[in-house]
Amino acid sequence: MKKIVILGAGFAGLHIFYKLRHLIGKKIEITVIDKRSHSLLKPSLPEVAFEGAPLSHSLVELEHTIASKGATFLQSEVIEINAKANELRLKSGVIISYDYLFVTLGAIKNYDAIKGYKEHGYSVCDDKEAQKLWEKVKSFEGGKIVTGASKSTWGTRVDAPPLLAPCEGPIGEIMFMFDYFLTKEKGLQRSKDFKIDVFTPGEIFFEDVGDTPREVVGKHMQRKELTLHKSKVLKEITKSSIKFEDGTEMPCDLAIIIPPYSAPKVLQESTIGDEKGFIPTDKEMRHLDYKNIFSAGDITALSQPKLGHIAIIQGAIAASTLMKELGEDIKIPPHDLEVFCIMNMGGHEATLIVSDNLYGGKVDKASYSPISKMMKWGFDNYLYYNKGHMPPDFALDMTDKLVKLF
Numbered sequence: 001m002k003k004i005v006i007l008g009a010g011f012a013g014l015h016i017f018y019k020l021r022h023l024i025g026k027k028i029e030i031t032v033i034d035k036r037s038h039s040l041l042k043p044s045l046p047e048v049a050f051e052g053a054p055l056s057h058s059l060v061e062l063e064h065t066i067a068s069k070g071a072t073f074l075q076s077e078v079i080e081i082n083a084k085a086n087e088l089r090l091k092s093g094v095i096i097s098y099d100y101l102f103v104t105l106g107a108i109k110n111y112d113a114i115k116g117y118k119e120h121g122y123s124v125c126d127d128k129e130a131q132k133l134w135e136k137v138k139s140f141e142g143g144k145i146v147t148g149a150s151k152s153t154w155g156t157r158v159d160a161p162p163l164l165a166p167c168e169g170p171i172g173e174i175m176f177m178f179d180y181f182l183t184k185e186k187g188l189q190r191s192k193d194f195k196i197d198v199f200t201p202g203e204i205f206f207e208d209v210g211d212t213p214r215e216v217v218g219k220h221m222q223r224k225e226l227t228l229h230k231s232k233v234l235k236e237i238t239k240s241s242i243k244f245e246d247g248t249e250m251p252c253d254l255a256i257i258i259p260p261y262s263a264p265k266v267l268q269e270s271t272i273g274d275e276k277g278f279i280p281t282d283k284e285m286r287h288l289d290y291k292n293i294f295s296a297g298d299i300t301a302l303s304q305p306k307l308g309h310i311a312i313i314q315g316a317i318a319a320s321t322l323m324k325e326l327g328e329d330i331k332i333p334p335h336d337l338e339v340f341c342i343m344n345m346g347g348h349e350a351t352l353i354v355s356d357n358l359y360g361g362k363v364d365k366a367s368y369s370p371i372s373k374m375m376k377w378g379f380d381n382y383l384y385y386n387k388g389h390m391p392p393d394f395a396l397d398m399t400d401k402l403v404k405l406f
């Protein structure tokens with residue numbers, strides 16, 4: 001029986017777990033380790049921050065979910081990975097050995113990298129921040145709002161698109177959902193009562209897709225009087241302004257930002273990360289130096305942008321690569337990445353975006369309609385009620401094909 005350890009039970013880790021579970025007790029035993037007791041479904045966090053949705057709908061309990069499938073869950077932080085000895089050390093002091101390791105630790109949202117964030121900044125990237133933001137949003141009576149993503153930096157061992165911002169989809173949700181809340185729920189008026197400015201570190205906002213989604217988003221930004229500022233790298237947040245690397249400053253009563261992404265400390269200090277701590281893999285998601293280590297999701301150097309959809313694609317590849325190695329008759333899916341996300345815009349509004357332009361493909365679509373909103377509800381609820389289990393492959397394939405067709 002081979003000992004499999006999955007480090008991190010987010011989108012990628014859970015997907016790998018569900019893909020491998022039929023082999024538990026036959027060929028493998030699985031231990032899943034996460035510092036959290038509940039996996040966080042981050043795509044629902046903007047609803048927590050701007051609609052007051054209950055946080056419980058963004059959480060998947062882990063211990064029972066994993067144990068009920070015949071595997072072991074350990075809630076602890078991993079503090080050391082000794083890849084040469086095939087061992088991990090947990091904060092609890094326990095040493096765990098493995099035959100195969102899946103590293104699916106996601107990326108850290110590095111709030112501390114932004115001066116003044118602790119005192120004056122807001123975000124939607126985790127449960128604590130999303131709930132804190134909802135408290136602020138509820139009582140916001142108008143003023144100047146500035147939102148945007150910070151610049152992140154990446155390693156160089158693998159060839160991946162060097163995006164300045166790891167994922168600007170949440171910025172789209174922040175600007176549209178907050179505008180909806182202020183105009184429709186609070187009855188405030190744009191320009192007179194509030195103003196939303198949006199910044200991006202790149203020369204292009206939404207640099208991970210092509211012209212069609214950008215035009216659709218741009219049209220709605222114009223309609224809602226949202227002003228875009230390009231090539232602005234966030235430096236500092238003060239009580240009344242937001243400052244950029246180029247020396248410019250914007251007045252700001254409420255700053256809502258996506259901080260820079262970085263690798264968890266345990267990987268920055270290990271031998272398995274690249275110069276920034278992200279995991280370098282080949283396109284079958286196998287580590288470039290350690291053949292019994294696989295990785296998927298935000299922590300891989302190959303995943304650009306950092307998206308749940310990409311974590312799922314890579315998780316399926318990583319699980320298949322191991323299954324093949326264990327003698328299963330299985331085809332490893334190709335590492336064909338695409339951006340696929342549904343941007344909640346408040347109320348019944350949403351835009352579905354599908355694009356593979358970043359990877360040289362020709363698909364580049366955006367659909368603004370209530371059907372997109374229904375798809376988001378359907379998908380988020382499916383994930384929640386099925387304990388982080390993705391819809392079956394045939395349903396995902398069908399949705400993908402239908403979307404591309406229309």
Ligand SMILES: Cc1cc2nc3c(=O)[nH]c(=O)nc-3n(C[C@H](O)[C@H](O)[C@H](O)COP(=O)(O)OP(=O)(O)OC[C@H]3O[C@@H](n4cnc5c(N)ncnc54)[C@H](O)[C@@H]3O)c2cc1C
Nearest residue numbers: 008010011012035042043077078105106297298307308309
């Ligand atoms: C606000 C927001 C909205 C988003 N919306 C969308 C969307 O609509 N569509 C989409 O496709 N993507 C979306 N994303 C991106 C998506 O959430 C991520 O790409 C996805 O969560 C990545 O999955 P992952 O498994 O790689 O990492 P994660 O989901 O971050 O999981 C990593 C896990 O590892 C654990 N961990 C980390 N370090 C340690 C350690 N040292 N020891 C033990 N455990 C540890 C963490 O607790 C966590 O459970 C959104 C992201 C944000 C922030």
